[in-house]
Amino acid sequence: MMRPLLALSLIATPAFAEAPRVLTDTPVTQSLVAQVMGDLGTPAMLLDQGGDPHHMQFRPSQARALSGADLVVWVGEGLTPWLGEPVETLASGAVLTLSEVEGLHLRAFGEEAADHGHDHDHDHDHDHEGHDYDGHDHDHDAHDHDDHGHEDHESHDHEHDGHDHVHSGLDPHLWLDPGNTVIWLETIAETLGGLDPDNAMVYEANAQAAIDTTLSLQAELALQLAPASGRGLVMFHDAYGYFAETFDLSIVATITGGDATAPGAARLSALRSELQEEGAVCLFPEANHSDDFARVVIEGTEIRLGAPLDPAGVTLEPGPMLYRDLLRNLAQAVADCVEG
Numbered sequence: 001m002m003r004p005l006l007a008l009s010l011i012a013t014p015a016f017a018e019a020p021r022v023l024t025d026t027p028v029t030q031s032l033v034a035q036v037m038g039d040l041g042t043p044a045m046l047l048d049q050g051g052d053p054h055h056m057q058f059r060p061s062q063a064r065a066l067s068g069a070d071l072v073v074w075v076g077e078g079l080t081p082w083l084g085e086p087v088e089t090l091a092s093g094a095v096l097t098l099s100e101v102e103g104l105h106l107r108a109f110g111e112e113a114a115d116h117g118h119d120h121d122h123d124h125d126h127d128h129e130g131h132d133y134d135g136h137d138h139d140h141d142a143h144d145h146d147d148h149g150h151e152d153h154e155s156h157d158h159e160h161d162g163h164d165h166v167h168s169g170l171d172p173h174l175w176l177d178p179g180n181t182v183i184w185l186e187t188i189a190e191t192l193g194g195l196d197p198d199n200a201m202v203y204e205a206n207a208q209a210a211i212d213t214t215l216s217l218q219a220e221l222a223l224q225l226a227p228a229s230g231r232g233l234v235m236f237h238d239a240y241g242y243f244a245e246t247f248d249l250s251i252v253a254t255i256t257g258g259d260a261t262a263p264g265a266a267r268l269s270a271l272r273s274e275l276q277e278e279g280a281v282c283l284f285p286e287a288n289h290s291d292d293f294a295r296v297v298i299e300g301t302e303i304r305l306g307a308p309l310d311p312a313g314v315t316l317e318p319g320p321m322l323y324r325d326l327l328r329n330l331a332q333a334v335a336d337c338v339e340g
Contacts (some may be wrong), residue, residue, distance in 0.1 A: 306337035
């Protein structure tokens with residue numbers, strides 16, 4: 001069961017005739033908030049369907065949406081750097097930054113995961129006591145994450161796979177660990193309940209149902225992916241570390257960096273010469289990106305080309321089912337390629 005709702009520290013708790021107007025950053029966030037809101041409302045989303053979370057031009061219409069929202073829920077600037085300054089300057093309501101929630105299982109690019117009070121059994125009874133989700137104080141310097149590379153990216157530069165490009169700081173693709181998603185669902189319910197006390201129990205019940213579904217799905221996918229354990233996988237960009245850790249997968253290399261920027265000729269040449277030595281079995285292109293790079297890398301090798309992956313759900317139908325569909329699609333693509 002979920003813990004009792006926290007008392008949110010809000011400047012004021014308005015009485016909503018309807019559910020709060022919620023604005024989200026990406027399809028995954030929208031899906032999680034939609035599950036918690038249920039029939040009470042539908043959260044809006046800033047990222048266009050098919051858009052790239054890492055690279056987008058902020059528009060005036062999005063500025064109006066930010067300033068008019070009662071609650072903004074976003075992963076954080078590590079995922080959507082184009083949204084960092086607008087959230088700081090334009091959001092007039094509450095802001096929930098999911099990557100700063102207490103208790104998450106965090107990992108840095110090119111590093112082993114760092115535990116922030118979250119055990120690997122994904123027990124979803126977490127203590128968020130003392131954490132302030134009001135969003136009215138946007139001074140992120142108050143969050144001290146330097147020990148883990150969350151805020152101080154300069155001190156965490158890492159060579160990845162022995163190549164020239166550098167990945168640094170927190171890997172923001174936290175939803176690919178369902179245990180993190182469980183914490184987020186709890187926190188979203190607490191935040192909405194603080195803004196809309198009349199419906200707090202509805203948000204809590206919806207979140208608990210979503211948590212149960214997420215944990216059941218995690219167990220199901222663990223069985224599906226068991227045959228892929230230890231088989232060498234190559235990904236298009238460095239977004240799958242949480243997924244690999246959760247389901248005991250072995251990612252031996254990535255084609256591009258953490259922000260999915262196009263690789264250079266030297267990168268492709270180096271990859272092609274080393275992947276067979278690493279025991280790579282499958283290489284996966286990515287939705288919304290050409291698979292030309294992937295085909296060049298595997299040409300003349302026995303590495304299989306997997307189905308395109310969509311780690312952020314940008315090509316999926318938005319809504320409550322998107323998060324579950326995203327995880328199922330990733331698992332199915334990996335299983336099909338490895339078993340093929």
